[in-house]
Amino acid sequence: MRFAIVIMAAGKGTRLKSKRAKVLHQIGGKSLLEHVIHSATQIVPPQDVYVVVGHQAGAVQAAVASTNVHFVTQADQRGTGHAVQTARQAVAGYEHIIVLSGDVPLLQPETIARLRDFHLTERAAMTILTASPDNPHGYGRVIRHSPSSAEVTAIVEQKALTPKQESIREINSGIYVFASKPLFQLINELRTDNAHGEYYLTDMARVLVQEHERVVAIEAGDATEVLGANTLAEMAELDAAIRMATARRLMAQGVTIYRPETTVIDANVEVGADTIIEPYVQLLGETHIGEDCRIRSYSVIENSTLASHVLVRHGCIISESHVQAGALLGPYAHLRTGSEIGEEAHIGNFVETKKIRIGKGSKANHLSYLGDAEIGSGVNIGAGTITCNYNGVDKSRTLIENDVFVGSDTTLVAPIVIGQGSYIGAGSCIVEDVPPEALALGRAKQVTKDGWARSRRVQARTAREAGKGQS
Template structure:
């Protein structure tokens, strides 16, 4: 939501109450329902983030119950306040548990912890209508293609916002079966009438639970105004009761992220094949090929190309970076105009410098490569610093681990390390030094020096001929 929209329709301080106590039995999972992930983060994290964007000066409460401590720990960094519903006896009972917390507010907004696609704009429109109508309760509704399983909203007339009641599907009668407008489970309430009628909720139903939906009828009967706002996109109010529904939400959210990036000038070929988390940011003129995964809080600069089957997680890439096929990058930084891959693995803590090359089957870990440094083939660089312009040959290994501790290898600028060399840390190679191919280097090498750490070659003429003859004789006598 834009800052202009917030300034045009500023909201009063309110309490946002998120229903997050349910078990999610139909998911058939030991994980709490609201901790199942879509778009790269838990369902509840999406809802908390939207609530925070909607009302920056308001308080957010999560009503937790099933696996309460696990949910509390997972959401501890969000700053949300927790209310525990020790017995899960329905949505009405959840608000009864929150009675003391909400009593000091004039209005509250009730959200569902398993509805991750709801937008701050839609909630802003809901609250704006709620305040303009002076309603005691305002219901967010939708008209999905298939309303089966949802409670229906009974309006006083089709062209008015006034609502008489919410009727669960199994209680529909006569013409009510033709109603397609559903209750989303998202509401705005004026707190005083809510608390006045809260204890009138009954559990006289098949599940013996107290339903917040019944509040619409109680308020209407009591002469209070109950209004409704229909969401423009029904997908915003969809929740997840099964793994299949969860996966569908994930697909919707990721496609929305892809559309957002493409609207900003990013080319994504076959976006339906890509996995792009909700918090990923990509600058214009970057090209993302099919079957790429961009995860976590990855940031990619302008005019990059990410080729197929690469996985990039919590990384920052500069401009004009090329990541070739089937690379894995994790928690690292890649500077402008660097080239990675194909089949390279950039492990956490790596910093790949400007115009540096990390080639096929090269692995880095906590490694810093300076500007223009190259490691093009079959190399492991761990706990190492490689200076600008240095060249690391094929098969080079920095031996960083002694079985107890990790040690640092320092390689200066414009160093040439010959193929199949091992550098036993801790060790330092000075600027401009050369390491002969096949060397095992165990001592520091001064700047400008040549180091060769291999045994002298021995050639025994005729040895192989004699060996073959002896072997043939042994075979013939056996």
């Protein structure tokens, strides 16, 4: 049986009061649409997923281009039924069509699979995923043939409910499976005689029942899976739910998270067992952290990889970097893009790095900027050291070989090579290569004038007394 998945992602989402397309709003570190595509591609290959785009189509396609799904353009957004009509030619070769909403991010692959399997078992023309939320107000209700029956006789919208139907809690989620043949034979029967003048896919239940086709329903195990968001406040609630689910997943794998409600952990983050995450930490994007690490409060780690036994002290910012086992970072270190920190290296207080590789056991503990540099193992970088990597036009690299000692307040003007085992005197400005095992000094000769301070104080006192006499 060949299944296609069609994802509705053409709407504006006007109730959000946002210029951005609704499906591009993010929860849990990914857009709503990315969450839905991820679940869809656990059921069918990406080449069998068709995203219907319309509003801000270019931006939507660009945002999920890496997923390798197909796109169908709905130039005029005339409802969900019209969206499927638009996708008709693209999915013509499939026997069954699963329809998902691009703004329902909590839907799990297991639920889609259960819906698909139930559809096949029931030999249905249409299968509806339903739910029973605590407050069903505003949703269309699913009317079954009988309480114990899988068959559906109608879907009734909120405003059309009779007093008896008001008590029904089972709602239509807007997620369906269709047998392609009856769907496309009858989809042109949809009408626009509704308040918005649109073709609603929901009405296919009525059309199919009238033609004596089998329409059935299966209820989702967790009603929250099928809930979308129509306001930014509701979006925040979904974000909190998905982040808490991520935190619970990590804790079940042996990760200690103090005060998980204060952390911001994206859905794709992976953390090894026995790592401790303190309050107010943010782990974002494709971040991977090894075992037995400790991430202290107020640190933000994004799209980075940390090996095991790494200590990240308070307030560190780490972006698109790699940190090897046993390294110690911070407090308040800033690892920018392309930083590669070696085993047992120390990057300390207010040290900023960018596009560097620093070797095993090397240390930069205080107040330094290290950019566009390759630093060997066993190197000591003194406080206040700067690699001057930019001349206003080009970036140049600094090479510091193994076992070098760089004194405090040193400036290294790239391009430059500091040879193995050499020493750089504190306060130096080094503009030429330093050979191995050498001492390099690049500062003015100190001049000391004995008694100068005493003479200056005497002169100042004499001047003050003369001024008083004149007054």
